[in-house]
Structure formats: C-alpha cells, structure tokens
Amino acid sequence: MNGLALSPGALAGLKVIDLTRVLGGPYCTMILSDHGAEVIKIEPPQGDEVRDWGPPFVDHADGSRDASYFLGVNRNKKSLALDLGKPEGRAVLLRLLEGADVLIENYKPGAMEKWGLGYEDSLSHKFPKLVHCRVSGFGADGPLGGLPGYDAVIQGIVGLMSINGDPPLRMGTPVVDLATGLYSAIAILMALQERTRSGQGQYLDMTLHDCGMALLHPQAANHLLNGKRPIATGNPHPNISPYSKYATATCEIFIAIGNDPAFKKFCAFLGLGELPGDPRFLTNGDRVTNRVALDEILNARFAAEDGHALTDAMLRAGLPAGPVKHVDEALASPHAIHREMVVEDGWFRALGTPIKMSRTPGGARRPPPVFGQDGAEVLAEFGFSEAEVEALRASGVLAETRRR
Secondary structure (H helix, E strand, O other), X not given: OOOOOOOOOOOOOOEEEEEXXXXXXXXXXXXXXXXXOEEEEEEOOOOOHHHHOOOOEEEOOOOOEEEHHHHOOOOOEEEEEEOOOOHHHHHHHHHHHOOOOEEEEOOOOOHHHHOOOOHHHHHHHHOOOOEEEEEEOOOXXXXXXXXXXXXXXXXXXXXXXXXXXXXXXXXXXXXXXXXXXXXXXXXXXHHHHHHHHHOOOOEEEEEHHHHHHOXXXXXXXXHHHHOOOOOOOOOOOOOOOOEEEEEOOOOEEEEEOOOHHHHHHHHHHHOOOOHHHOHHXXXXXXXXXXXXXXXXXXXXXHOOOOHHHHHHHHHHOOOOEEEOOOHHHHHOOHHHHXXXXXXXXXXXXXXXXXXXOOOOOOOOOOOOOOOOOOHHHHHHHOOOOHHHHHHHHHHOOEEOOOOX
C-alpha cells in the first residue's frame, strides 16, 4: 500500500466506540483511526446506509458489496453489528464501554436517553472518564432542537448556499458534514487532553448547524462589521483583488494576489508595470472597488498564454497561481503522488491522510470492513466467551449479514 502507516500512530492505545453512520461521524473516526486509535464501528443490523450510496461499488467475496461513499470514510475500523434496540444489545455496548476512551454517536437526540444511555443520567456515572461525543443536526434543544439535519439542508439554513452561486447553489462536496467531522475530532482530542489534568471525561455537543455556520468567513465577519447582506461573488474573493479565475489558451487558471507588494511583483512579472500606479489599482481596496476594470485587463493579458506553463512560472517566482484541474487530474498529479495523497492496497484506493507527522506517521492501515466482519473477534477482545457470542448470534443481537 502506497502511504501505508508503518508506525503505531500518535493515538495508539485509544479505544473508540463508534455508533455513527453516514458521513460526519465516520469521517471523524477515520481521522482518529488513521493515527492509531482502535475504532470499533457498531452498525445496526441494516448496516450503515452509505454502503448503498453508489454506484460505483466494490463486490466482496461473500457476495456483499459496498459503495465508494462508504469506502472513502471507513478504513482502519473494525465492524461489529448489534441490535441496540434490544436490551441484550445495549448490555453488550455497556461492556464495550468499560474499556473505551471515547463514544461517538449520531442518533437522534433523545434516543440514547430513551435507552437509558444518556450521558448525564447514566454514562457519566458508570464511566466517569468517558468522552461522549454526539453529532446531530441542531442539538437537543432550541427552536430546531431534535430535528433532523442533512448536509445540503444545513448549507441552505446557515447561509453557505447563498454565497455560493446566483441563484444559491449547493457546494460540490458535503462541506458541512466534513467540517463537522473535523471539528468533532478536534473536540475529542481537546477533551482527552483536558482529561489528563482532571481525570474526567465530558459530553461534546457537536452539530451540523454550528459547524456549518463556523465556515462563514469572511462573509459573517463582513456582515457583522458593516451590516450589509453578503452576496455571492462567484470565483472572485469578496475582500481581495485580483483573486479569481481567468481563461488562458489552454486551461483556466486561478490567481491569488493578497497584498500591494505582491500586486506590484505580479504586474512586473506580466509586463504590466504601469498598473500599480493607476489610481484605480493603488491599494487592495481600490482594486476590489474596480475589479471589473482590472479583470478586463488581466483577461486580455492571459488569453494567449499556456496556463499550465504560466502558473508554474508564477509559482516558482513566488506568486500564488495554479491551473484549475479536474479531480482525476489532481489525483494523478506528481505532487499528489509525492505527498502520498492516494493510497493503494489491491483493489482498495483512497485518499491519504493530510496529517503528516515525523515520528508517528498515520494513514491507511487496512481497507474498510465488510459488514460485521469483526464481530466475534471484537467481542472476544472484550472478554465475551464463545458461548456468549453464540448466544448473541442465536438471539439476533449480533448480526453478521445485513438485514434488508
């Protein structure tokens, strides 16, 4: 496997019980597992629904198949399928939590409490060192408390769509789910760090709503200062110019010139040395105000250029610029390969970890699990006898094939 994690990882020894499905929670636990945490993914008997979010699919030897959507965020984990709707299933979960550091779940607020597994009423007393992270749409209370949340819906509610197109447009990646996964991983690590001082776990209330709204920079900062409603600007930056996409003879390119000295250097590079002295373009504020006029000049200058060669020369001159690539082009680029941002292990190909550590590097350790493939192994690790495992199979609490 290219980019295989050879070290135990910075989080080796950390045990995480993962009750999450879909994207935000699984993305969080993949980050933790990339860096050595043992993540036990407990799925309902029906399985994580994103196993079906395809095509494309991979077909497994046991006749099951999994979608790329599942494969992309569930590597390095062990799969255990339990029916937590049954008391026996919840009893198994409690035994697993005896040896766990972190519980992360994304059940509808109130579900864990209904099962007698709420943090304040139950888990904090049984497991005082446990960090319990809940990922939900809006939290448990407030005007939208307890209501369901999905990425695109939240993009609309928090204002992200309004600044991403005219008319408002959903962002091409599930940015709210991904950000929630990132913020949740940060929150868990913060809580674990604090636990080293206090000896106590705590409850983390993570919502798609809050994490999506936290991405509104600089639009929220602009509005909170000037009181004006931010509008979609398309590719141009609302606060910087030139900071936009331009056409060349061979490809589209993006230019990002963030200050006045950089603008002077940029103009000199392009043979447009007179522009910095033009009253319309003296400062960044002037260039933002007169961006249409500046863009007309730059579009004319770039029209006959080879965008790939031009932006490479600009980068090497210290000027931020690059070609606008398609995803397949980006994944196959020499620098992405050098940075081990694509990993391979037989049929399994995935993005590598962006977190590069010198002594304890992380990354892909094993492909995503087939549904329920580790159930008996996990239960044995936590002290269940063969007879107990067989009884759980017989009762339907332990599932090893998906129920449809």
